[in-house]
Amino acid sequence: MRLALFGVVSTVLTIYTLINAYIQRGQFFSTCIYISHSNASILVLFSMAIYVFIVVCKIIQKIFFGPLRAIEIEHLYERSWYAVTELCLALTVFRGEFSAKFALLLTVLIIMKIFHWLMQDRIDFMEQGINQSWLFHIRICSVIIILLLLDTILLTWTLDYTLKFGISMVIVLGFEYTILWSNALTGLLKYILHSIDLRRENPWENKSMYIFYIDLVREFFVLVCYVIFFAVIVHRYGLPLHLIRDLYVTFRSFIQHCRDLIHYKKATRNMNERYPNATLEDLTENDNICIICREEMTIQEDNNSSDVPKKLRCGHIFHLRCLKSWLERQQSCPTW
Incomplete structure (x- = not known):
C-alpha cells in the first residue's frame, strides 16, 4: 500500500515537472537543460527512478523466488540495514571520489546483495528435507547461474577498471563482488548436496560434514580477501576503522570453525x-x-x-x- 502511494505521488509529480518545464521552455533541448539545473526537478525524477527500480526488483523477485516467507523478509530487513550502514562508513574513506556514477553502482551492489541473501535462505530451506516442486529447482538453478555470471562480469570489470585507472572507490565494489561470488559458488555446492540428499532413500550422514568443509573453505577465502583489502586501504588511504570489526569477526569465526573441526575429530575418533x-x-x-x-x-x-x-x-x-x-x-x- 505504501509502495503504491509512493508510486502515485512520484508519477504525478514527475508528469507535472516535465509538462511545466516544457511549457516554460518550449523546446526539448532547453527543457532538458532547465530540468538538469533545477534541484527540485532532479529530486522528483530521482524519486521516480527509485520507484521504477523497486518495481523492477519486485518483478524479478516474483519471477525467480515467488512469495517470500516471513523469515526471509525479516532477514532482508536485518541484513539491509547492516549493509547500508557498512557502505556509508566505507564512503567516509572515499568521500572525495563519490559521484552520481558511484551512487548508481552502489545501488546495484545492494540489489545484488539482496538477491544473494534470498538465494542463501532458499537453499538453507532445502536442508529441512522437504521435497520441492520442479518449479522451485528451475528457479533456484536459474538464480544461482545468473548471480554467478553477474558476479563474474562485475568483478572482471572492477579489476579491469582498477588496472587502468589505479586504486579508487571501485576497489570496494571489487571486494564486495568477490565475496558475493564466493557466496554464489557456495550456494551452488550446497544446492547440489541438498538435491542429492533429497533423492536418496536413506539420510545422507556425511552431507553435513561436506557442508561444514564448504563453509570452512569459504570463510578462509573471505578472511584472505579481508586481509588483502584491509592492507590495500591502509596503504592507500589510512586506517579504516569500520573494517577492523569485520576483520575481527571473520577471523574469530574462522578460528571457531577450525576448533569445532578439531573437537569433532577427537569426539568421533573410534x-x-x-x-x-x-x-x-x-x-x-x-x-x-x-x-x-x-x-x-x-x-x-x-x-x-x-x-x-x-x-x-x-x-x-x-x-x-x-x-x-x-x-x-x-x-x-x-x-x-
Missing part, C-alpha cells in the same frame, strides 16, 4: 570402541526413544550399523548416526 553399545536392559531402564531423531532404538545384530544405540559416559543413549551428526554441531551431550 566411536565404536569409545562408546559401548547399549544393552536391552539399558533400553528398558531408560526411554528407548532417541531424542535427536525421535525414533525408537532397538538392539542391532550388526555392531557396525549406524542405527546401533550407543551409551555415553553420562548414561544417555542415542543412535550412532544421530550422535555423530550432533557432534558435528556441539561437542557435548544433547541433553545438557
